[in-house]
Amino acid sequence: MKRLRLGMVGGGEGSFIGGVHRIAARLDDQFELVAGAFSSSPEVAKRSGEALFIAADRCYASWQEMAEREASRPDGIEVVSIVTPNHLHVPIAKVFLQHGIHVICDKPLGVTLAEAQELAQVIDASGLQFILTHNYSALPMVREARARIANSEIGDIRAIEVEYLQDWLNDRLELTDNKQASWRGNPAMAGAGAIGDIGTHAWQLAAFVSGMEPETLRGELLTRIPGRVLDDEVYAEMRYANGARGRLWASQVAPGFENDLRLRIVGSRATISFRQQQPEILEIHPHHGNSYVVTRNGVNNHDSVRHQCRTPAGHPEGYLEGFAQIYREAAVKIRGGDAPLLPGIAAGLAGMKFIETMRESSDRGGEWVEW
Amino acid sequence: MKRLRLGMVGGGEGSFIGGVHRIAARLDDQFELVAGAFSSSPEVAKRSGEALFIAADRCYASWQEMAEREASRPDGIEVVSIVTPNHLHVPIAKVFLQHGIHVICDKPLGVTLAEAQELAQVIDASGLQFILTHNYSALPMVREARARIANSEIGDIRAIEVEYLQDWLNDRLELTDNKQASWRGNPAMAGAGAIGDIGTHAWQLAAFVSGMEPETLRGELLTRIPGRVLDDEVYAEMRYANGARGRLWASQVAPGFENDLRLRIVGSRATISFRQQQPEILEIHPHHGNSYVVTRNGVNNHDSVRHQCRTPAGHPEGYLEGFAQIYREAAVKIRGGDAPLLPGIAAGLAGMKFIETMRESSDRGGEWVEW
Amino acid sequence: MKRLRLGMVGGGEGSFIGGVHRIAARLDDQFELVAGAFSSSPEVAKRSGEALFIAADRCYASWQEMAEREASRPDGIEVVSIVTPNHLHVPIAKVFLQHGIHVICDKPLGVTLAEAQELAQVIDASGLQFILTHNYSALPMVREARARIANSEIGDIRAIEVEYLQDWLNDRLELTDNKQASWRGNPAMAGAGAIGDIGTHAWQLAAFVSGMEPETLRGELLTRIPGRVLDDEVYAEMRYANGARGRLWASQVAPGFENDLRLRIVGSRATISFRQQQPEILEIHPHHGNSYVVTRNGVNNHDSVRHQCRTPAGHPEGYLEGFAQIYREAAVKIRGGDAPLLPGIAAGLAGMKFIETMRESSDRGGEWVEW
Amino acid sequence: MKRLRLGMVGGGEGSFIGGVHRIAARLDDQFELVAGAFSSSPEVAKRSGEALFIAADRCYASWQEMAEREASRPDGIEVVSIVTPNHLHVPIAKVFLQHGIHVICDKPLGVTLAEAQELAQVIDASGLQFILTHNYSALPMVREARARIANSEIGDIRAIEVEYLQDWLNDRLELTDNKQASWRGNPAMAGAGAIGDIGTHAWQLAAFVSGMEPETLRGELLTRIPGRVLDDEVYAEMRYANGARGRLWASQVAPGFENDLRLRIVGSRATISFRQQQPEILEIHPHHGNSYVVTRNGVNNHDSVRHQCRTPAGHPEGYLEGFAQIYREAAVKIRGGDAPLLPGIAAGLAGMKFIETMRESSDRGGEWVEW
Known part of the structure; x- marks a missing residue:
């Protein structure tokens, strides 16, 4: 090889x-x-x-x-x-x-x-092979959350709460020579603002972990900073076939938040909580039980999760290691192997559909639109 | 005296x-x-x-x-x-x-x-005098948050996020001899479910700290537990005159949450964050600054806040002390003094209006209703 | 009655x-x-x-x-x-x-x-009856820790770590008209400095929760602030009959610490951790298990602990409620009832012996002294 | 190149x-x-x-x-x-x-x-060039702590508290085919137990951040697990020329601790606190000020620290990135450049001296030994 x-x-x-x-x-x-x-x-x-x-x-x-x-x-x-x-x-x-x-x-x-x-x-x-780098869905504790939910550990899903807050565009960096900000502020190059840049991450994460897509969707795109062309904040609301409700909030203008992607999924038997800025842990809150912490590569990780860890528990992995997992699995797939959790064109289509559906809802005053 | x-x-x-x-x-x-x-x-x-x-x-x-x-x-x-x-x-x-x-x-x-x-x-x-015991609004760090916002420390308010999650009604306690649950589950006695019992607390807290009431409101009342008559979960969404957006989520069926009332207010210059279960601290996240913690009766408390503290910093006050503050200020008012932050009939009217407005929106599929 | x-x-x-x-x-x-x-x-x-x-x-x-x-x-x-x-x-x-x-x-x-x-x-x-108000030992989660250790839940005790850090005497408040500081800085009135004021609390807490007293003891009393007469910081080290080791650190001159009394007890099967400034929780770290959180009056509290709670889980009790527990149990005892966990003259004698033993060790350059 | x-x-x-x-x-x-x-x-x-x-x-x-x-x-x-x-x-x-x-x-x-x-x-x-991979000293927030202390931001150092707790050797893994444990349990191959494997890390970290070496040292090596030959726990105590006191505790048999290296340095004006398992943050506790959090590559990082970051704030770096920093700086040095913070033979000598000094003290019942 x-x-x-x-x-x-x-x-x-x-x-x-x-x-x-x-x-x-x-x-x-x-x-x-x-x-x-x-x-x-x-x-x-x-x-x-x-x-x-x-x-x-x-x-x-x-x-x-x-x-x-x-x-x-x-x-x-x-x-x-x-x-x-x-x-x-x-x-x-x-x-x-x-x-x-x-x-x-x-x-x-x-x-x-x-x-x-x-x-x-x-x-x-x-x-x-076509791989789309929704890197957060490759983090071990995200995968752990997904496995536990797929395994019915939290019961029926009732609520999906995802938020992704940053503050780096609270200044008009797109007017400076900041390379990241300048093309992101240009509609022709970016296509969308916060909803595209971070909203699609939040959307993909929620769908990946919960294993569910909504039936209908509504929400609003906002531009908080005067003079800016694209959206810098987005609120979405989702209704799922099983009665679950979802909310998504993404902002690039939330002071004091660096890259704060959080996901909570409330089930009928337990709630599961993940925060990207603390990627080493997953919190589980069972009904009638003590809340506990699952640590990456610590006790009670699912085998597949343990398998993807490069360091023992307590030796923090982070953003780059999660991103590298995408590449590792891409290599597996390119060589003809199997990597069922790797995001690809389906996630990409869903992301673009999310943007366009949300624009439609936002343009119509926040009406529900079928997914 | x-x-x-x-x-x-x-x-x-x-x-x-x-x-x-x-x-x-x-x-x-x-x-x-x-x-x-x-x-x-x-x-x-x-x-x-x-x-x-x-x-x-x-x-x-x-x-x-x-x-x-x-x-x-x-x-x-x-x-x-x-x-x-x-x-x-x-x-x-x-x-x-x-x-x-x-x-x-x-x-x-x-x-x-x-x-x-x-x-x-x-x-x-x-x-x-008529005093309504919205006790959470009497907690020192809630008062501190209010004072800082009133003092323009966070800039223009953009987002108000309040949630109040419990799990005690995830079982049908209203069918047992639990006295709290049985009348709360009876429409004739309770009038409303989660929206009345904890939703009004969340609503009052958001209004109290932000100093703002919305222009329009929408949302949904849900009953998650089969057989139950009243709502046990509520989602609300608010739009304010200055462009701010608000979201309220209250649930009595969220596994693993005991009495988790949280408030975040995002401004143009800083975000402020409070959690009732950690009443001793207030977190401030300034744009372009280090996030810091204000502790009850510690440094940089507003005078009025410091004045209401019974113990020094690091000697935790909690739920009962907050509740007692309502009584302390009630005594002041009854004796003819001034207690401008004490909740009374206005808060009560707002709470009932919140319930009825939300019901109207919920009945109409979540449409916006004027406040 | x-x-x-x-x-x-x-x-x-x-x-x-x-x-x-x-x-x-x-x-x-x-x-x-x-x-x-x-x-x-x-x-x-x-x-x-x-x-x-x-x-x-x-x-x-x-x-x-x-x-x-x-x-x-x-x-x-x-x-x-x-x-x-x-x-x-x-x-x-x-x-x-x-x-x-x-x-x-x-x-x-x-x-x-x-x-x-x-x-x-x-x-x-x-x-x-003679009751000594070592109030911290009456906190529910301290009692929970004690019950679990008495019940052999953590195995054989190996390490007892207690620290009590404050910073209020990092300034020479005893020279101001601060009433608390002025007598505490006067040897004739206080008898001892940090070791008496907070060291005895730490000592009593460690003994209360662990159920053990050491065989030998050594340490040092320090005066950090020039001009001050009494000690404002103390380090102690303990050896127990079963081979356990203990360390105690108390300081009134530790910048940024308000009233930070912490206790960790490491056993052969689990570690238990308590912090006075977060009195609502007890953390348990089992070997080969997920770390979990016991909340006051939440699931899996010992009966006696649940019994002493005044509010449900998630409605924080704190310093005053712990102190009140001493009075509640004092009333029981005065009326002829039983309150086995209430501190009295034995705790008082141990505290004075701790001060005098430590002085002896400190005066002799930190030598071990028999307890 | x-x-x-x-x-x-x-x-x-x-x-x-x-x-x-x-x-x-x-x-x-x-x-x-x-x-x-x-x-x-x-x-x-x-x-x-x-x-x-x-x-x-x-x-x-x-x-x-x-x-x-x-x-x-x-x-x-x-x-x-x-x-x-x-x-x-x-x-x-x-x-x-x-x-x-x-x-x-x-x-x-x-x-x-x-x-x-x-x-x-x-x-x-x-x-x-000879480089010794004391990787923890290359973490950005460790470097930030060092820079701030060198810059007199915390005043005179009074206390250095370092602890490094693990639990992986709470079982006798050295008797299994676990490759890491088997040679570490063999005196001929490992030379020392916990004191060598993790104690030297803790020692180097404390010296690196504080910029101080002690005048005298004492302590004890313990073997907690029956049958084991080498030490699996160590306590050290240090006295510094300026009056500061230090304590070091390292254990590989502390249930529930994965790789918990923590450092606190108390100064006359502020306390600084770092935990390896949360490498993205540094906590600063000033006297007369609000405690605040410095985040990696966030606001107010020292230039050299910012320079070594590979990802923006909020995109967690961890153990591997810290280790990679050693290699990055090794490359600089090998190519003739300057990397003044890179650990080398001096740190290695200090580590070996620490082990031997501690053995001497431990063998003599914990007496003070000159450093």
Whole structure:
């Protein structure tokens, strides 16, 4: 067995998520980054490639050229990571898939549901793997929560509460030279604001852990900071077939919150609670029992969860390790193995549908819309 | 100065809240309990009175008799505490007020907005004090939060999140001989379920701390436990004139939650967070600053807050001390002083209006209703 | 049954602990404060008595007079609370006991082990009750910890860790008009510094919960603030017959700590952890099991613990309720009942012995001294 | 610039720390693992090398051979990681240094102070880098604590409290086939028990953050589990020149503790508190101020700390990222740069001296020994 040959589109100097993908790819040593189109600026692309020890001739000025040239090399990349602004995800993914190259793509899937559906067809036709990096759903204690719920440990689900609060856009960073903020504030590039950037994470997490999708949905997109074009806060409300209720709140303008993604699921027999900023623990609150704490790789982890841990209990894993789990499982899948919990095109379609459904509800004053 | 002569209606053997009121009345030693109609059962009333060191001739079999007899004694009670099931609050209060006796009444105010409005007129005509024991709003750190918000420390309010979760009615206790549960499960006596019992607390707390009432309101009342008549869970959503959004969630069927009343208020400059089960602290999360903890009677308490503390920082006060603060301020008001933060008929009317508005919205599928 | 007639020595204007004792006495309504010698200043004594609704003729200028006069009244006090500076505890207690009056005394017992031993003889001869208010040992979750350890739930005890940290004397408050600090800084009145004021609390708590006393003891008394006469910090180390080790750390000069009394007991099968500032919970950490939280009056409380709770789980009790438990049990004992967990002269003797043993060890450079 | 060519001794199948070193080396992509002597069993060595994508001819059966062969290759390794049991650290390090190869060595340094001193001379003569992986001292919030103390933010240090509690050896795992436990339970291979394995971490952390070494030291080594040869618990006490006192407690038999390394440093103006299991935060408790939380890469991080962060605030880094920081700085040093906080031979010597000093004190009944 050899390492998988990996290319990257985007992720040049000043990028945040590109570096995260690269660390994630390296952590378990199943990938070797050998090619890239790291920037639309040729100079930045070149400089970034050098810093990443990429051979000069595999450091491309355009991703179109990269797809073509890599596909024609005997040692060409087997998989590409797409870490560009959102509007390029789908176009780039389609081209690489059409060149026979697997795709690992950052979220959200793109900017419209329509393009997402087209991509789904391309993936389907290609027989290749498409992985969407909803990294939080790969955290061990999230997986533990999911396993316990699937195993009926909390009884019937009554309430799903998810919130994702940040404050970094409480200033108008999109007017500065902050690279993350500037494209995220541009409708043409981002497609959506908070709902796309963090709302889809919250949505996917809730669906992943609960195993449920709602029947109907309503809510509101808000823009709190004057002058901003896109939404920076979103409230959603969900009704499920079994009578459960759900609420989602995502904000990038909530002072004092750094990256506070929390999930609580209330069942008829117990409540389960997870907070991304304390990823080492899962809290279980049983009715008629003492509340207890499940620690990552501690006692009473489900086997599959224990299996994915890299360090013993009490040696904290975090964000990067969760992200790396996506890459580890991507490698398994690309090599023909099974990784049933890995998010892919279905999660991407759901995310885009969530954005569009919510826009419809918000535009209609918060009316219920069928899911 | 002498202790105020206090009577009580309700609160006999097996009562929970009656004992709480009595401790609250005693804590600061401004009241002397001298008369009571502790139960509709004469035997229970008598036994309860004896256990409370009440003179036999002031231990009444009916509250009507008690009002009349006490009003005619030179040493009759000056104030009465009403701790009966909800449906009797208003009738009893009216009679005592009409006999010239101040009233301290447990919440919710009653069972209909109409009767509450009638009571408001009686109070108005009487010139007497009427205090409603929304005890949580008397906790020092709640007062601290209120003072800081009033002082513009968090900027413009954007979000008000209040939740009040319990699990004690996750079993059908109303079918057992549990005295608290049995009348609470009876529509004729309780008037409302979770929305009345704990929803009104959450509503009052949010309004008290934020200083805001919404323009419109929507939501849903749910009955989670099959066979139960009244609601045991409620979701509300609020829109405020300044653009703020609010959400309220109250449940008596949330496994693992004991009495978990939490409030977060997000402003443009900071977020403030309080949890009733940790009443000694208030968390402040400023934008561009380190999150910090304000401790009761510790550094940087507002003067009025420090003034109400009975113990130094680090010597926990709790539920009873908060409740006693209501009684302490009631004594001030009854003696002609000022206690501007004390909840009274206005809070009672708001609570009943909240229940009725929510019912209207819930009946209409969750539509927005004007407040 | 009637309320017990209670007198108080000390506790006039400006006192902290006097007010605490009075609230504690009132909380469960088993005492009626009817007499007092509240201050050595006649004017303060008079003013304090009036504020407390004490009849003028039972408001005494001296405790000697009070003991005599009350003992000769048919309705004289049955029990006295002593809340003076430490040096007066024993002299006052002796006189009241000699007049046939039960005693509730603040800690530490006094200023020397010798006077404590004399008092023990007086108590013994009197047949009366003597209660020492080591209030922390009356907290429900402390009692729960004790019951579980007595019940062998944590296996053999290996380690006892107790610490009691405050910071209020990090400034030289004894030079100001702060009444608490000024006598505590005076060797003649306080007898000891931090070791007496809070060290004895920590010592008693560790012994109470573990059920063990050490074989040998060593440690050090420190004075951190230049110019101060008495100790303001103490470290102790203990060795127990079963091989367990103990450490005690008490400081009144630890910045940022308000009243942080913590106890951890490590056993061969589980560790148990309590923090006074979060008195509603007890944490249990079993080997090979999930850590869990026992909440006051929640599930799995020992019967006796549940019995002493005044409010349901989630309605926080705190410092005053714990203190009131001492008074509640004192009433039981004075009336001839049983209250086996109530601290009395034995705890007082142990506290004085702890101070003197530690002084000996400290003076000898920290050598081990037999207990 | 190229990646540094890295070899590894130890770390084959079943190893824990070998995998950690490899992830740490990969995380920032400054190393390429190209050679190894992963096991004393040739078969395990071969299989391990294959799984790590090591060329067959650089997968050695002995580290002596590896040192020789690699030193003679033009593309031979520049640096070796030593992740064997303790008794081999020094012998292996000496040979590689003598072959001109830099060394990154797991802790503790070895099994005797004498061999450590010999190694120090070899290092000195070699002019090469020697790095000891006291990884906890590389955590961002540990560095933040150090910077703040160095900057006099807490005033004069009064107390240093460090504890490191685990429970994994509460069972006699050394009798099972658990590879970690079996050599750690063997005096010839481990040299020391808990004091070496985790005590040295605690010691180094306290010294690193406080910037102080004690004048005298005393304590006790204990073996709690019958039949075990080495210590599994240690208590130490320290006295510093400025009057500060220190206490260290390390146990591998404390039920319910996973890897609980905590450090508190009390100063005259503030207390600072860190817990390894919550590495994202540092708590500061100022006298006369509100306690606050410094979050990793959040507001008010020291520049150097911010610089070492790989993810934004709220995206948890943990154990592996801290370990990787050692490797990142090792690369800087090997390339001739500066990394003043990196632990090396001095920390190793101090660790061995700590073990031997403590043994002396323990053997003499806990007497004070000069440091």
